[in-house]
Amino acid sequence: MTSKTNGVYDRTPLIAGNWKMNLDHQQAVTLVQKLTWILTDADHDFEKVEVAVFPPFTDLRSVQTLVAGDRLPLVYGAQDVSAEDSGAFTGEISAQFLSKLGCRYVLVGHSERRTLHGEDDAMANRKLTAALRHGLGPVLCVGEGLDVRQAGRHVEHTLAQLRGALEGLSTEQVTDLVVAYEPVWAIGTGEVAGPDDAQQMCAALRADVASRYGEEAAAGLRLLYGGSVKSSNAASILREKDVDGLLVGGASLDEAEFASIVRFEHHLLTD
Numbered sequence: 001m002t003s004k005t006n007g008v009y010d011r012t013p014l015i016a017g018n019w020k021m022n023l024d025h026q027q028a029v030t031l032v033q034k035l036t037w038i039l040t041d042a043d044h045d046f047e048k049v050e051v052a053v054f055p056p057f058t059d060l061r062s063v064q065t066l067v068a069g070d071r072l073p074l075v076y077g078a079q080d081v082s083a084e085d086s087g088a089f090t091g092e093i094s095a096q097f098l099s100k101l102g103c104r105y106v107l108v109g110h111s112e113r114r115t116l117h118g119e120d121d122a123m124a125n126r127k128l129t130a131a132l133r134h135g136l137g138p139v140l141c142v143g144e145g146l147d148v149r150q151a152g153r154h155v156e157h158t159l160a161q162l163r164g165a166l167e168g169l170s171t172e173q174v175t176d177l178v179v180a181y182e183p184v185w186a187i188g189t190g191e192v193a194g195p196d197d198a199q200q201m202c203a204a205l206r207a208d209v210a211s212r213y214g215e216e217a218a219a220g221l222r223l224l225y226g227g228s229v230k231s232s233n234a235a236s237i238l239r240e241k242d243v244d245g246l247l248v249g250g251a252s253l254d255e256a257e258f259a260s261i262v263r264f265e266h267h268l269l270t271d
């Protein structure tokens, strides 16, 4: 069985906030402070439901100082990483630097990196490998565009992205991985894939990992859904068996809204 269980869920749920290119380092400190106050006030158990924020690179040092100084129970990561470790790569950020800043996670292959910067599965694979080399937990993002969904090829497309990005990884590395399914047509558009869509894809991703890396790897793999998540739809998506968490964009910029998403169990109880 997986070592990821927290005694309540099969795997520890992860609620992650991707701030994208929003909030400077001072705003970052304010948001992280307020978010922690709200969650601590509400007796949130951070061991039971993990909370992560993904600020811009320039905020990370400030977030590290705050989290370490005040021993805050949330974790943080970066939105991207270089495939290279060091050298003449102007503008790139090494996984080693992120590791030194206390990042636990890093996003790899986000759809905005793929569409705006031409990143393909081979690049995602190199970045993922670089992250693992330096002890970071990659959050691999996969998902189809509207044309692919309309053509009914979304499962095959997303599984191909997964396979390409995982090329050469060991079973152990795959077991600890987080994969976020983000249908591109649902990102920042207000369109949400239904809980059934999220479950269908997450089940397909888990089954694919089971067939290639074994049941234990599949049981440990955490699968997130991302795309126009709000507090009003979070609980219904997280109710699905194979969905282990959420990757939240816009709604993570509002501490009260994000805290409400983190406390999805409260909605499950009151729904």
Ligand SMILES: O=C[C@H](O)COP(=O)(O)O
Binding pocket: 018, 110, 182, 186, 187, 188, 189, 190, 226, 227, 228, 229, 247, 248, 249, 250, 251
């Ligand atoms: O990384 C987060 C996703 O791109 C979702 O963004 P969104 O919640 O603003 O749709």
